Amino acid sequence: LERRDGIKCHFSYDWQEIAKYNPDYLAYVEVERERLGENHPLFLTQYRLLPIHGGGGYLSPQQRAQLNGEHTRKHRPGRGKVYVAGIDLAGEVEGEEGALLRALKPRQDSTVITIGELDFSTGDGIQKQPRIYIVEHYWWTGRKHAELYPQLIDVLKNV
DSSP states (O other): OHHHHOOOOOOOOOHHHHHTTOHHHHHHHHHHHHHHOTTOHHHHHHTSOOOOOSSSOSSOHHHHHHHOOSOOOOSSOOTTOEEEEEEEOOOOOOSOOHHHHHHHOTTOOEEEEEEEEEEGGGOOSSOOOOEEEEEEEEEEESOOHHHHHHHHHHHHHHO
């Protein structure tokens, strides 16, 4: 729209500009900067309005490399294995869903279930934590919670 009619429609002001006019906001952001750190991805994107380079993720290249494994995905639980699930429940939205919504709004929040298989054989006397192999991800975009809950329960109980 801005390109078509020449009227400026987008304005951005980082936290320092807003803090000039609002001392309460200044105090709040200073606490957040102390809590998160000046170079934390949330501080960079939310307060300094800077993009995150290198893939746009929250993990450094070293952290991403540590996540790589040679294990395969599993669509069914293995006999005698122990699994954990992490769930990120998206906010509910109206309108399109699934692949169409991700194409129209690629940053649209999705509900995600991550399944991890626990390996207790790799622990030592110092670190008694099991190694976690991420073996599956499930995701849904733009789905209403009422319609999503039965699917979540099915995945968590039966898959």
